[in-house]
Amino acid sequence: MRLTVIGTGYVGAVHAACMADIGHEVLGVDLDPERIAALAAGRPPFFEPGLAAMLQRTVDTGRLRFTTSLDEAARFADTHFVCVGTPQLPDSGAADLRHVEAAVDGLAAQRTGRGDEPALVVGKSTVPVGTADRLARRLRVTAGHVDIAWNPEFLREGCAVQDTLRPERIVAGVRTAHAEARLREIYSPLTAAGAPFIVTDTATAELVKLASNSFLATKISFINAMAEICDATGADVLTLAGAMGADPRIGSRFLAPGLGFGGSCLPKDIRAFTARAEELGLGESVAFLRQVDEINTRQRRRTVDLAEQVVGGSFTDRSVAVLGAAFKPRSDDVRDSPALAVAEAVRRRGAQVRVHDPEAVDNARACHPALQFALDVNKACEQADVVLHLTEWPQYRDLDPAALATVVRTPAIVDARHTLDPDAWRSAGWTLRAPGRPRLG
Structure with a gap:
């Protein structure tokens, strides 16, 4: 089939390359000519494992092309995936939908339907519940020959290619049988391989993404709240998390204490979900999400305070090495990065800070x-008074603590991600501290 992907940021670039890889003809559209030129040359504008090779391969076959022209997109296909960003508004937690509205209005203005079948605009952007219905009402006024559906993405940065080609579920929020049939055809190579295809209304499809992210954020913040209790009582949060996760009703995934979540999805999504619930007069139903957000942010301050204790109570004239800049491993994304928030806070308290990351330095x-x-890594840690382990790259887990001890001024490390082996580091002469594990101190 012929498809367009409107917006070639993280979600759009991955979706376009994967759809071309399973056999569709795809035209990616973006207003940024530099981004389009890079993609057309087979160069992704961000680091994502497996994407560069797939992008180059699909561009070389001719199944994937890129343009800055919405008019060309309208003439190319009658199925359009909208993958533009929905950032947080600067004066509230609500989502900024200007880019979504501009993309839909632009497609509607082109009268993209062909013959008797309407064009299908498929939203993949994360939006407040009710957005598709509002856009459908708007389209009835501006273009009577455009159908709308919502097909949320569930990509994990660092695993996005795999998540697209082998999804745990495909959610199709549709308003017509025509939209369902077209989406089933598009995703048939994936459903033939076993991917579940869940059909629902557009409001439910919008809610699936927001509810899922809110639940995951809640689980992460819950175990971090328990880490605070562990610090006060002498309990061990890793043992606690393991015992809780052994209960199949709870499970161990996302029950990992640490520095908390960041990135471009979870923080803004829970804030936008809260804002939308308040608009609906249901703020009390999700009021706990404000606590989830607060607990998550507090982990950054707690890590800074713990590091300050390790260096004797003041960062003044201290040298601090930071391992990690990306908000998570296997990514170069630094948006709302907990690691960089800690690094900046330490710098503001008077320390000299040097940061290392395998991919995100630029x-x-x-x-x-x-x-x-x-x-x-050795250059970052040279003569450091404390090392802060803030992004759980496997390269850091595999460091030789004995060798690194010869580089630093003081062999002291704060493992904010709980992935280092305490016994190995302490045997090599290090002082190792970790939030929620007071007995290590």
Whole structure:
């Protein structure tokens, strides 16, 4: 089939390449000519494992092309995936829908339907519940030959290609049998391989993404709240999490204590969900999400305070090495990165900070020019008074603590991600501290 993907950011670029890889002809559309030029040359504008090879392969076959013209997109296909961003509004927690509305209005203005069948606009952007219905009413006024559906994405950065090609579920929020049939045809290579295809109304489809992210955020913040209790009582949060996760009603996934969540999805999504519930007069139903957000943010302050204790109560004239800049491993995304928030807070308290990350140094430097950066772990840790382990890259887990002890000034480390082996590090002469594990101190 012929498809377009409107918006070639993280979701759009991955979706376009994967749809071309399973056999469709795809035209990616974006207003940024530099981004389009890079993608057309087979170069993704961000790091995502497996994407560069797939992008180059599908561009070379001719199944994937890119353009800045919405008019060309309308002439190319009659199924259009909208993958533009929905950032948080600067004056509230609500989602900014300007880019979604502009994409839908632009497609409607082109009268993209062919013959007797209407064009299908498929939203993949994360939006407040009720957005598809509102856009459908708007389209009835501006273009009577456009259908709308919602097909939320559930991508994990670092696993996005796999999540697209082998999804745990495909949710199709549709208003017509025509929309359902077309989406079933598009995704038939994936459903033939066993991917569940869940058909629902558009409101439920919108809610699935927001409810899922809110639940995951709640689970992460819950175990981090327990880490605070563990610090006060002498209990061990990792043992606690393991015992809780053994209960199949709870499960261990996302029950991992640490520095908390960041990135472009969970923080903004729970805030937008809360804002939308308040608009509906149902703020009390999700009031707990404000606590979830607060607990998550508090982990950053707690990590800074713990590190300050380790260096003797003051960061003044101290050298601090930070391992990790991306908000999670296998990504170069630094949006709302807990690691960089901690690094900046430590710098503001008077420390000299050097940051290392396997992939995200360039992005981090652009956003945080006051920090220092190193391309080598040893250089970042040279003469450090404390090392902060803030992003759980496997490269850091595999470090040789004995060798690193010869580089630092003081062998002290704060493992905010709970992935280092305490016995190995302490045997090599290190002081290791970790939130929620007071007995390590």
